[in-house]
Amino acid sequence: MELSQSISFAALGGHFFVGLSRAMILFVVTSGLSLVLGVLRVPNIAHGSLYMIGAFAAYTISRLFGGGSIAFWLALVISPFVVAAVSLVAERLLFQHLYQREHLMLLLFTFALMLILGDLVKLVWGAGEYRSIVPPHLLKGSASIFGSSIPRYNLFLIIVGPLVAVGLWLFTNRTKMGKIARAAAVDREMVGAVGINVSWVFAFAFVLGCFLAGLGGALVAPTISVSLGMDHDIIIEAFLIVTIGGLGNMWGAMVGSLIFGLTQSFGVLFWPQFAIVFPYTAVVIVLLWRPMGMLKSVW
Amino acid sequence: MVKPGSSLRSFWICAAILVVLLFLPPVIPRFYTYILASIFVTSLLAMSLNMVVGYGGMFQFHHAAFYGVGAYTFGLLLTKTHLPMLVAFIAGPIAAALAGLLIGWFCVRLIKLYFAMLQISLGSLLWAIAFRWYSLTGGDDGMHGIPTPSFLFSSTHAYYFILIVFSACLFLMYLILKSPFGMTLQAIRDNPDRCEAVGVNVRRHQLIGIIIATFFAGVAGVLFVVLEHSVFPDLLFWILSLEIFIMCLLGGWFTFIGPVIGAAIMVSLRTFVGIYTQYWTLILGVLLIFLIFFLPEGIMGFISAKFSSKPGEGIERAVE
Numbered sequence: 254m255e256l257s258q259s260i261s262f263a264a265l266g267g268h269f270f271v272g273l274s275r276a277m278i279l280f281v282v283t284s285g286l287s288l289v290l291g292v293l294r295v296p297n298i299a300h301g302s303l304y305m306i307g308a309f310a311a312y313t314i315s316r317l318f319g320g321g322s323i324a325f326w327l328a329l330v331i332s333p334f335v336v337a338a339v340s341l342v343a344e345r346l347l348f349q350h351l352y353q354r355e356h357l358m359l360l361l362f363t364f365a366l367m368l369i370l371g372d373l374v375k376l377v378w379g380a381g382e383y384r385s386i387v388p389p390h391l392l393k394g395s396a397s398i399f400g401s402s403i404p405r406y407n408l409f410l411i412i413v414g415p416l417v418a419v420g421l422w423l424f425t426n427r428t429k430m431g432k433i434a435r436a437a438a439v440d441r442e443m444v445g446a447v448g449i450n451v452s453w454v455f456a457f458a459f460v461l462g463c464f465l466a467g468l469g470g471a472l473v474a475p476t477i478s479v480s481l482g483m484d485h486d487i488i489i490e491a492f493l494i495v496t497i498g499g500l501g502n503m504w505g506a507m508v509g510s511l512i513f514g515l516t517q518s519f520g521v522l523f524w525p526q527f528a529i530v531f532p533y534t535a536v537v538i539v540l541l542w543r544p545m546g547m548l549k550s551v552w
Numbered sequence: 553m554v555k556p557g558s559s560l561r562s563f564w565i566c567a568a569i570l571v572v573l574l575f576l577p578p579v580i581p582r583f584y585t586y587i588l589a590s591i592f593v594t595s596l597l598a599m600s601l602n603m604v605v606g607y608g609g610m611f612q613f614h615h616a617a618f619y620g621v622g623a624y625t626f627g628l629l630l631t632k633t634h635l636p637m638l639v640a641f642i643a644g645p646i647a648a649a650l651a652g653l654l655i656g657w658f659c660v661r662l663i664k665l666y667f668a669m670l671q672i673s674l675g676s677l678l679w680a681i682a683f684r685w686y687s688l689t690g691g692d693d694g695m696h697g698i699p700t701p702s703f704l705f706s707s708t709h710a711y712y713f714i715l716i717v718f719s720a721c722l723f724l725m726y727l728i729l730k731s732p733f734g735m736t737l738q739a740i741r742d743n744p745d746r747c748e749a750v751g752v753n754v755r756r757h758q759l760i761g762i763i764i765a766t767f768f769a770g771v772a773g774v775l776f777v778v779l780e781h782s783v784f785p786d787l788l789f790w791i792l793s794l795e796i797f798i799m800c801l802l803g804g805w806f807t808f809i810g811p812v813i814g815a816a817i818m819v820s821l822r823t824f825v826g827i828y829t830q831y832w833t834l835i836l837g838v839l840l841i842f843l844i845f846f847l848p849e850g851i852m853g854f855i856s857a858k859f860s861s862k863p864g865e866g867i868e869r870a871v872e
Contacts, residue, residue, distance in 0.1 A: 255701050295663070298815070337869075347841065356665075362844050364794060368837035376831065489790050490671060496669040531679045536673040537658070545660050 266401035269520045270513070274407035276514025277414025278473050280391050282487060283494045283506040284421055285465030291501020291551045292438045292458040296356060298363040301402060301488030302370035303336050303463045307470025308479045309374055310335040323387035329471050336467025337460050339370075344459045359459065373419055384479040406475055413472065417465070421503055424461075434458045438501060439443050490532070497539040499546030506545045510538065574717055577708045585711045586779075591812075591819045592718040593775045598799040598811035599725060600768035605797065606805035607729055608761045609741030610659075613793055614675030617655070618766040620788030622648040622773025623827035624682060624689060627698045627783040637701045641774060648770025649763050651678065652851050656762035660755045672790055679788040694784025704778055721768055726808065728764060737761050802843065804853035813851050 286300045290547075298551045308330035318324035343366065351362055377386075386404045395402045425431035439442045452460050470483075477483075494513050498505025513532045520531030539547065601615040609772045626644035629635055635643075649842045655674045659667050682689045689695070704710050728734050740747045740754050748754050777783060786792065795818065796811075803814030818836070825832040 352842070354844075357801065358844060358848060361798060361840060364798060365837040365844070367842035368833040368840070370829045372834035372837070374833075481847045485791060489676070493669055493673060496666065500665070526684050527680065529684065530677055531674045533680065537670065537677075540662065540666060540670045540673070541658065544666050 257449075263399075263401040264522065267400050267403065268518045270398065270401070270403045270407055270411070270500075272515040273511075274410040274514075275518060276510040278398065278469055278476075279415050279487075279490065279494060279514055280510035281417050281472060282466055282469035283491045283510055284417065284490050284503050285462035285469070286497045287498070287501055287506040288421075288434075288465070289459055289462035291497060292434050293348075293352060293455055294356070295352070295359050295416055295459075296492070297462075298360065298488055299366035299370055300431075300463070300466050300491060301484035302367045302374070303340060303466040303487075304470040304473075304487055305374060305481075306339060306370065307336045307467030309378050309384075309470075310467070310473045311474045312386055313378075313470035315386050320387060325386065325389040325475070328386070328474075329468075332471040333464045333467035334471070337464040340463030341456070341460050344456050345465070347457065348459065350526045352455065358526045364477050365375040367484060367488075371481070375481055380481055385477075386474045388475040402487075403506030410472060411477075417468070418503070418507060421465075423441060425503070430454070432455060493533075493536045497536055499547055499548035499550040502546070502548045503552035505546055505548035505550070512536075515543065520526050565820050570715075570719060574712075577711055579841030582707055586707055587819065587823055588821075589707075589711045589779050590671075590687050592714050593779060594771055594796070594799070594810040594815040594819050596718050596721055596775065597769055597772040598796045598803075598815045599722065599808075600765045600772065601796050602800045602805055602811045603725060603729065603737075603765040604758075604761050604815065605800055606807075606810075607734065608653040608737050608758060608765075609742065609744075610758060610762070611664055612671065612762070612765070613668035613797065614655075614671045614790060615765070615769055615796060616790070616792035617650055617678045617771045617793070618648040618769040619773045619776070620682060620726045620783075620785075621651045621678060622770025623777050623783045623787050624663050624773075625770075628688070630698050630700065630777075631695060644774040644777075645770035648773060652763045652766025652769075653759070656759045656766070656856050660758045660762070672793075675788065675793070679785060679790075682788050683785040684733045689783075692785055696782040696783060698777055698781045698783065700778055700781055710778055713778060717775060721771055724770065725790070729808065733757070735758070766837065798840070802840070803851055804849060804856075806849070806853060807856060810851070810853065819853075 256516050266324055268437040280502075282300070282304050287298060289295055289297050289300070296348050314328040315324040348360070351359060354362075365374075388409075392406045392409050395404045396408060397403075398408075422429075425435055433444060433449055437451055437458075441451055444454070474538070490513060494509035495501075495506055496509075497512065498507070498509030512535050516531040516535040517528065520528035566679060573588070576588070597615070597619050604610045604612045605617075622644040625647040626640050629640040629643055630637070658674065659671050662670055683692055685691070704713055729737075736747070736752060736757055740752065740757055744754050773787070776787070786817060796815075799814030799818050800811045801814070802817060803812065804810030821839075822837055822848055825835055829835075843851075849857060
């Protein structure tokens with residue numbers, strides 16, 4: 254009886270919305286990872302580092318513009334482009350020479366990149382101080398939905414996630430570049446054979462994927478303390494999500510993110526000390542049930 | 553595959569190195585014996601991983617979990633029970649092998665990246681237990697000042713103990729990889745379908761390979777506690793798993809001794825570059841990128857390709 258009282262409907266609803274907003278951040282990040290995996294076949298471990306750079310850049314930009322509401326929106330818009338610029342340099346300088354290598358070598362390479370980017374962030378921003386961004390005035394405070402009070406910023410995230418999904422869907426299905434990228438994911442030799450410059454298609458897909466990592470970092474910044482180690486925290490989750498969703502499948506990334514985010518937040522409700530166990534268990538169950546992921550993988 | 557006389561020559565080289573290592577502690581500063589012992593422990597861990605990765609062709613992505621299980625079992629038995637220490641010494645590796653059996657049993661059902669991801673999730677569950685079960689494991693603080701047997705308390709004695717166990721394990725691993733079982737494992741790596749077709753039980757061989765490798769990872773975990781007198785959750789964290797994977801690739805994962813080179817480089821870099829700058833991982837990262845561009849077969853792969861009589865033998869995955 255006591256249990257049913259302590260876990261009330263309002264608490265359930267609250268955890269549902271928190272889990273949903275967490276899932277949307279995971280989706281923004283993993284959809285980028287999934288795009289890179291699908292089109293370029295690169296398991297990019299440095300994706301988490303780009304997410305971290307996105308968060309740090311958002312912090313600096315919002316400070317630069319005085320930390321108000323406008324500063325937040327500027328940070329949200331600019332920092333993904335900062336990350337995209339970093340990734341463009343990495344792609345043209347290093348990645349493009351390595352696409353034909355086997356996966357383990359690419360893994361080693363992106364791990365090296367993660368080490369370098371992690372230390373560069375430490376060099377530029379330093380390790381110490383506590384950093385956080387204040388959400389803009391419009392998104393401060395909380396709203397009441399079905400009797401449970403939800404921070405407005407989380408509602409904003411729940412709206413942004415599907416918008417990103419729709420945008421990405423429009424890009425891959427309605428633009429020429431997106432269609433070429435999808436074709437390259439299935440058969441890159443054929444795309445090259447009909448006279449398309451695959452190299453730039455790959456560069457564009459890579460940069461777009463990293464842009465999404467940066468956007469995820471900027472979006473998450475107001476909800477956490479921006480700190481070193483963010484890259485480690487997210488990247489393994491991101492890989493598990495794209496695997497259970499179906500490698501290279503954007504909707505799979507959505508399904509995986511929802512599974513991960515919701516089990517995490519309900520885990521906190523039911524067994525706070527071992528909440529961390531729930532999403533991993535969910536991943537194990539999904540992989541044993543459908544080894545190739547929930548939705549169709551392009552691999 | 554093996555040149556006549558070359559295994560005898562390798563034997564003498566190994567014996568000579570062992571003798572040198574036995575006589576080092578009185579000559580060199582104590583700090584260096586500690587670094588050497590640390591390299592032995594890490595090497596054993598990396599070599600046990602290479603048994604399944606380099607020789608078995610499996611994506612064993614969370615090997616550190618078993619290292620941690622070995623270390624925690626040993627540490628917990630010494631701290632919380634009064635069992636004889638011999639029991640604790642044996643229980644560490646056995647517990648790691650049991651974890652290997654349990655996790656491997658699920659993992660061998662999948663292949664490649666899916667194998668890797670399943671193992672990462674299962675291994676992360678073990679990590680979560682070590683990380684969050686404060687009353688048993690000390691949570692994120694871990695356990696410090698573990699009462700290891702008094703005869704191992706001096707750092708020189710610990711060095712000798714670790715060196716002897718390390719050498720014995722290396723010899724055992726060599727024998728296992730040379731045995732018919734080891735050969736079958738390599739055949740499965742090169743062509744699982746054909747092995748299946750000629751009647752080899754692929755999954756069972758892979759599972760046994762995982763159990764053996766995780767056993768040795770457990771031994772490495774016990775040796776870590778002997779050296780450091782402490783355990784903490786980072787021992788089971790996936791970052792360490794990735795690091796030892798990198799050691800195998802760095803040293804050359806198709807050679808027997810490659811992972812030792814990789815481990816020695818990583819430990820030395822961390823220690824000696826770490827003295828001068830906190831940005832040693834930056835240097836490691838740059839080094840790795842150079843390696844990928846110029847020495848894709850790893851350091852030992854490069855050396856054995858360079859010095860073998862037949863060109864390309866290093867790539868031919870020779871055990872020697």
